[in-house]
Amino acid sequence: MEHSPVYQLADEFVTRYAALDPIAATGMGVPGHEDRLTDFSPEGIAERDDLYREISARLAPAPVTSERDRIARDAMQDVIDLRLARSAAGDP
Numbered sequence: 001m002e003h004s005p006v007y008q009l010a011d012e013f014v015t016r017y018a019a020l021d022p023i024a025a026t027g028m029g030v031p032g033h034e035d036r037l038t039d040f041s042p043e044g045i046a047e048r049d050d051l052y053r054e055i056s057a058r059l060a061p062a063p064v065t066s067e068r069d070r071i072a073r074d075a076m077q078d079v080i081d082l083r084l085a086r087s088a089a090g091d092p
Helices: 005-020 022-028 042-059 067-088
Strands: none
Touching (some): 005 022, 005 042, 005 067, 042 067
């Protein structure tokens, strides 16, 4: 079964986020990142913030084809907004 555009974007986000935050990836059960640590430097934080902003910009116009899509989109947007707000407040 093919994923909707929202779920394709969610899959891409998880894959890319896992590469930028291997500690979280391991905690989420995403395999293949167990041998690395997350970069908590300003540059590493900026990379994750850039990913949040990019995904947010692509999420807004993504076609919502079902209630599942709407819930997934809204949940992703809530998490992204929270993480960007925490980062802006100096709490990465």
